Amino acid sequence: MAATSSLFSLSFAPSRRRSIPLSRSANPSSAPSDLSSKPQLIELEFLGPKAGGDGSSPVDRVTAISGEKLLRNIMLENKIELYAAYGKVMNCGGRGSCGTCIVEIIDGKELLNERTNTELRYLKKKPESWRLACQTIVGNKENSGKVVVQRMPQWKK
Known part of the structure; x- marks a missing residue:
């Protein structure tokens, strides 16, 4: 044996x-x-939810490889605030079952995947520019460019 x-x-x-x-x-x-092929890059600008005293929003800038990550993961890895107070406690961990990771795509939506069925369900009464960060793939491995993201658009006033 x-x-x-x-x-x-x-x-x-x-x-x-x-x-x-x-x-x-x-x-x-x-x-x-x-050796000569380089990954395509997506530049991301994240606007803060509320303007400062001078009227401008705080901006965080990050670069990501096209088609490799979800917007949520990019934000968390770079310590860019994604959730409001209740979302920090009540979020689903990126499974698309809570709707707490809402962002608004100001510019560059053509560089992202189409809205998923989960997004269609959670965001059916919200503007087309609103997305769930946990469902949004940044790039498609072949495209590059710039995406401008408004964090927590529901709190912007």
């Missing part, structure tokens, strides 16, 4: 190694194109 189980595991070890796809850079014909 011990010999059989060791033979069994040995027989799978080479198979596992072969099943791992080789990097494209291992193929000499594709190496130059892989």
Whole structure:
């Protein structure tokens, strides 16, 4: 039995190694194109919910690789405030079941995915420019540009 189980595991070890796809850079014909291709970038500007004493909104700027992350994750990773007080306690953790991560896309909506069914349900009586950050994919891996996001538009006055 011990010999059989060791033979069994040995027989799978080479198979596992072969099943791992080789990097494209291992193929000499594709190496130059892989080295020269750069990921597309999306510049994001996040406007604060309320204007300061001079009338201007505080702005946070971040750059993200196109098509790799949800808007919510970009905001949280960069410590950009996403939730109002109740949302900090009541949010669903990005599962699209609470509606507390509302943002407004001021400019660059063409660089984002279309509204999801979840967004259509939660935002049906809200402006088209409003999105749920947990459902919004920034870019599509091929596009680049600038997106301007109003944080907590429901609190802007």
